[in-house]
Amino acid sequence: MRASEAAAYSDAPVRVVGTCGYEIVESARTKGDGMHGYGDDKAKVLARLRRIEGQVRAIEQMVEGDRYCIDVLTQISASTSALKSVALLLLDDHLNHCVRQAAADGGEVADEKLAEASGAIARLVRS
Amino acid sequence: MRASEAAAYSDAPVRVVGTCGYEIVESARTKGDGMHGYGDDKAKVLARLRRIEGQVRAIEQMVEGDRYCIDVLTQISASTSALKSVALLLLDDHLNHCVRQAAADGGEVADEKLAEASGAIARLVRS
Amino acid sequence: MRASEAAAYSDAPVRVVGTCGYEIVESARTKGDGMHGYGDDKAKVLARLRRIEGQVRAIEQMVEGDRYCIDVLTQISASTSALKSVALLLLDDHLNHCVRQAAADGGEVADEKLAEASGAIARLVRS
Amino acid sequence: MRASEAAAYSDAPVRVVGTCGYEIVESARTKGDGMHGYGDDKAKVLARLRRIEGQVRAIEQMVEGDRYCIDVLTQISASTSALKSVALLLLDDHLNHCVRQAAADGGEVADEKLAEASGAIARLVRS
Known part of the structure; x- marks a missing residue:
């Protein structure tokens, strides 16, 4: 359990x-x-992720059905863009809850949370 | 039917x-x-898309389970990057089959296919 | 003055x-x-920006000299990547100084600084 | 000489x-x-690159003048975006001239040009 x-x-x-x-x-x-970093937006984040999951499944069906490459590419770009939007929403929540609280508490926890946030931003920018 | x-x-x-x-x-x-633009790579493209679909579903479960924001973000960046890789594979196939053939045929079809490819590349770069 | x-x-x-x-x-x-958000890294940030300015000028010379498109594109991708790295360095400094301080101070200033940082991250991710 | x-x-x-x-x-x-891959657009490409060079120089002056981080970041995102636009213009010219010609000629040159174009697109997408 x-x-x-x-x-x-x-x-x-x-x-x-x-x-x-x-x-x-x-x-x-x-x-x-x-x-909860994304507590308030949890339902919205989940709804968006489920829509993206559906988009990816639809892309699989396009490929299975030998649909035109360019149309497949258009859908992949849309899904990539949607994933980035969800990441930006989560990041905004994370800054407003976790990082804000850690910064107010100060000390090592603040250092750690800020370094973690920077790392996550860098991975997102370079993804 | x-x-x-x-x-x-x-x-x-x-x-x-x-x-x-x-x-x-x-x-x-x-x-x-x-x-078939992606004919030869169809199985590979499908396998990758199914893995990405699984990643997105796993991200949903992370959010449902209130997992740490930063860990969720790391997985989203990985999925974004995987989607871009699949797009680059499809685009390479498209250039090597459809665009190559259209360019060899010449005329309006060539113009159209080249304009389409440019549009798809731009959408991908900006996604 | x-x-x-x-x-x-x-x-x-x-x-x-x-x-x-x-x-x-x-x-x-x-x-x-x-x-100073980037106070400690000011010299490093300036050195990197000057190098990027030099790269862009070198790209102009490549185009003026009718150099091969693919080589020009390679240099543009390198400059884009270098600009993103400088942005990530500035953002890290900004989070560690301005946002940390504002979050510790709390209140409206904290809200404003966090919203601003999120906006800057979104512009960078989508650029 | x-x-x-x-x-x-x-x-x-x-x-x-x-x-x-x-x-x-x-x-x-x-x-x-x-x-000339970008022959027709050479003047336009050069004008854009010179504007980007000016933008980067202006960013240096912002940093020298201790201007607000967020404003510096906004300008960097604008320059990154402008560099990508120039790259997309060059790539479109390259596809329409060099790749089209190579594909029409066929053989190894076509293979080589198409592989090169794919590589350049991948570097741009990941930059």
């Missing part, structure tokens, strides 16, 4: 790592109150 | 648009012999 | 906007002590 | 590599008549 499942069945506190990367202690009652 | 399905059931010639965008006449017997 | 020039000639305090976007008060004596 | 300089002083034929990568024989009189 995963920690999150345990929390759903008991009120005993469990230690989980939140979306901000902090270990947080939560119980069934406080579940969801932890610091 | 789609043309490709018709061809599967009868030997009567059908007119379909091949992956190079040319209308080609094929029958059940010649099916697959038409000019 | 610009504020920065005035400060060079007199010790009277002048109000300038630092690289973090805050209005800071500085005199000839304190000049350079203000919060 | 470079071949192009020699051609400027004498009418003796010289062997130079044109912008399409073919070795062409030209004299002072025929100079400029060779197959």
Whole structure:
């Protein structure tokens, strides 16, 4: 049983790592109150990812059906663009929650979170 | 019934648009012999697209499970990069088959295919 | 005379906007002590930008000399990549100085700086 | 003395590599008549590159003047985008001249030119 499942069945506190990367202690009652980088946008992020998954599956069907290369390429570019948009949304949430909180706390955690964010931005820019 | 399905059931010639965008006449017997931009790499392209579809589904599960933003972003960048690689493979096939053939044929078809390829490259570079 | 020039000639305090976007008060004596987003990396950033300027000028000479398209394209890709690297360095400095400070200060300034940083990241990712 | 300089002083034929990568024989009189990938757009390409060079120099001055990071980043993104546009223009010319001609000629030259074009596109997409 995963920690999150345990929390759903008991009120005993469990230690989980939140979306901000902090270990947080939560119980069934406080579940969801932890610091969540993309907490508010979770439903929107999931909806967009499911649409992208559908786009990729549609591209597979285009290739299976020997559809014209250029049309396949157009759909791939659209999916790439959509993935980048979702990444920018997540990054904005991450800066506004995790990085903001870490910067306010200061110290090594702030250094670490800022270095991590820079790394993620670089990977995205170069992807 | 789609043309490709018709061809599967009868030997009567059908007119379909091949992956190079040319209308080609094929029958059940010649099916697959038409000019196919990504014909040789079709299995490879499909395998890569299915892997990307799996990556996107895994990213959805990460978000559902409130996994750390930075880890989610790393996976999105990897998927974006994989999509671009598949696009570059398709584009290389397209240049080597469709564009090469159209350029050899010359005339308006050549103009059209070259303009289309440029457009697809621009969309990819800016995606 | 610009504020920065005035400060060079007199010790009277002048109000300038630092690289973090805050209005800071500085005199000839304190000049350079203000919060500078890329302060530490200023020499490195300038050296890289000058190298990129030289690369672009070399590309012009290649075109003037009718050099082979593919070689020109290779150099343009290298310059694009170098510009992105300089942007990532500036962004890292910006996050570590301006955004960190604003997040620690909290309030509207934090909101504004975080929104600005997200906007800059999005422009870079889509450029 | 470079071949192009020699051609400027004498009418003796010289062997130079044109912008399409073919070795062409030209004299002072025929100079400029060779197959030029970006021949028609040469003035436009040069004008754009000079504007980009000016943009990069302006960015250096912004950094020297301790201008706000975000404003510097905005200008870098604009220059990156402008460089990509110039690359897409050159690539379009290259496909329409060099690749079209090579494909029409066929054989090994066609293979080589198409492989080169794919490589240049991949570098641009990943830059």
